[in-house]
Amino acid sequence: MTEVILLKLGGSVITHKHDSPPRLAINNVRRIAKELQGVSSPMIVVLGGGAHGHQAAHSFGYGNPTTPSTKLIAGIPQIRRNMTELSSSIEHIFSQNGINSVVIPPFASTFLNDGEIISFSLSIMERTIESGINVITHGDVCYDLQRGAAILSGDTVITYLAHSMHPKRILIGTDVDGIFDGNPRNNPHAKVVPRIDSSNREQILSQVESSSAIDVTGGMLKKVQELLSIQGGNIESIIFNLTVPGRLERLINGKSVICTKVLSR
Ligand code: IP8
Numbered sequence: 001m002t003e004v005i006l007l008k009l010g011g012s013v014i015t016h017k018h019d020s021p022p023r024l025a026i027n028n029v030r031r032i033a034k035e036l037q038g039v040s041s042p043m044i045v046v047l048g049g050g051a052h053g054h055q056a057a058h059s060f061g062y063g064n065p066t067t068p069s070t071k072l073i074a075g076i077p078q079i080r081r082n083m084t085e086l087s088s089s090i091e092h093i094f095s096q097n098g099i100n101s102v103v104i105p106p107f108a109s110t111f112l113n114d115g116e117i118i119s120f121s122l123s124i125m126e127r128t129i130e131s132g133i134n135v136i137t138h139g140d141v142c143y144d145l146q147r148g149a150a151i152l153s154g155d156t157v158i159t160y161l162a163h164s165m166h167p168k169r170i171l172i173g174t175d176v177d178g179i180f181d182g183n184p185r186n187n188p189h190a191k192v193v194p195r196i197d198s199s200n201r202e203q204i205l206s207q208v209e210s211s212s213a214i215d216v217t218g219g220m221l222k223k224v225q226e227l228l229s230i231q232g233g234n235i236e237s238i239i240f241n242l243t244v245p246g247r248l249e250r251l252i253n254g255k256s257v258i259c260t261k262v263l264s265r
Helices: 026-035 050-059 069-074 076-096 123-129 154-165 200-204 219-229 247-252
Strands: 005-009 043-047 101-103 110-113 116-118 134-138 140-142 148-152 169-175 238-242 259-263
Touching: 005 154, 026 076, 026 247, 043 076, 043 154, 050 076, 069 076, 069 116, 069 148, 076 101, 076 134, 076 140, 123 134, 123 154, 134 154, 148 238, 154 169, 154 219, 169 200, 169 219, 169 247, 219 238, 219 259, 238 247
Parallel strands: 005 043, 005 169, 043 134, 101 134, 110 140, 169 238
Antiparallel strands: 110 116, 140 148, 238 259
């Protein structure tokens, strides 16, 4: 299997997360596509839900453990419609920039049980990569054996693919420089933690706050927990600021940028 780059495009970078109705952050997406133009390795690009996924999920009661399964299931078409719109807009912009890709949505081949993946089909993704076509996938709504339906976060997809596909690089693009040792919004002394591993993970996890915009999948804390849990051990993921032009391209080229490296246990 060809070695892939696994890249998460955070929902707060590719959409206007606080805008309703949801809106693509088109300038960011165009710039990201330009930064990816020179990439020679195959890519699996995983989109976060952003405004498209999280607002619809929130309005149907996802994220609230008391929501009945009938209401969750009633939300499937709207969430799917939004995620299809988001992913196909990105596929279109990639194609305008010479990046061939297809969208493979998790909904069509994934079952969850209490929010955890119990089946996820890799074969079409593998075949697509072997054919020389990049894959776009995303956080999605999926059937869930216990809850009726649940949100599969893009970070969980990244973790699952990191374990199964042995990627050569895992890049997690967000709207902040990395994981901070305090809240940078109210603590001017907060600094980016360059590396999270077994020596500091408990201390750092106790300081990480969840995201402020509507986010039914748990924000930054859940993200770090997911990355620390990638099975196989010693797998490095890089959390970086995708809103700053040039950082993605530098990382793709193996250059350093301000970021947090997370090493799985
Ligand atoms: O933004 C959530 O994915 P995430 C996907 O990566 C939906 O947590 C549909 C809300």
